[in-house]
Amino acid sequence: MYNILICDDEKDIVSALKIYLSGGDYRLFEAYNGNDALRTVEENEIHLILMDVMMPQLDGIAATARLREVSNIPIILLTAKGESSDKVLGLNVGADDYITKPFDPVEVLARVRSQLRRYTQLGAKPEQAKPNIYTVGTVTLDEESKRVTVDGESVALTPIEYNILHLLMKNPGHIYSSAQIYELVWKEDSLGAETSVSVHIRHLRQKIEINPSEPRYLKVVWGLGYKMEDRV
Secondary structure, eight states, X not given: OEEEEEEOSOHHHHHHHHHHHTTSSEEEEEESXXXXXXXXXXXXXXXXXXXXXXXXXXXXXXXXXXXXXXXXOOEEEEEOTTOHHHHHHHHHHTOOEEEXXXXXXXXXXXXXXXXXXXXXXXXXXXXXXXXXXXXXXXXXXXXXXXXXXXXXXXXXXXXXXXXXXXXXXXXXXXOBOHHHHHHHHHXXXXXXXXXXXHHHHHHHHHHHOSSTTSXXXXXXXXXXXXXXXXXX
């Protein structure tokens, strides 16, 4: 059973999301502002958070940033239709995905299942699969331990960041478009892929590159996509 935290200051929205998720194997927690959400995560083992952006006391963006200081659990932001700035800002501070209001119940379930699947796969070790270690320059990714190091120092990645890096490091030099990365990592249609992928690529560069503005390893090929290779 997965523990899911639903955080929104509108009780009707919390109730609706609980109805959408009631058919799954989920234990549902409620919070109505960012501070309540932080306390709930401290006191319980939460596997995924649905978090509204606009809330009193502590909004969803600030709460996401605080949570990312201590946890990599999946966070799906709930945003108003057309508020693209909220989506980009949320992804910038560490959110994994977003859902636009008003909600489509099918989309909510699909995104929740997708994030939980990636989170579970990232934390689980293959029982019989032969471990593989990929290295590009000073960046190393260990499939068995799901550990990424740069110059021997561990780097904390979110599940999506890890999966993007894993894809690129398994195929060094191969160029993937934003749409291809989105479809292979998110396992969804690539509509709106450019913004989500570019934000996560920027996060990865900040974590694995000495100078993110002049990346040595994770490079863009203008008009085509991204690739992972050692420049030297």
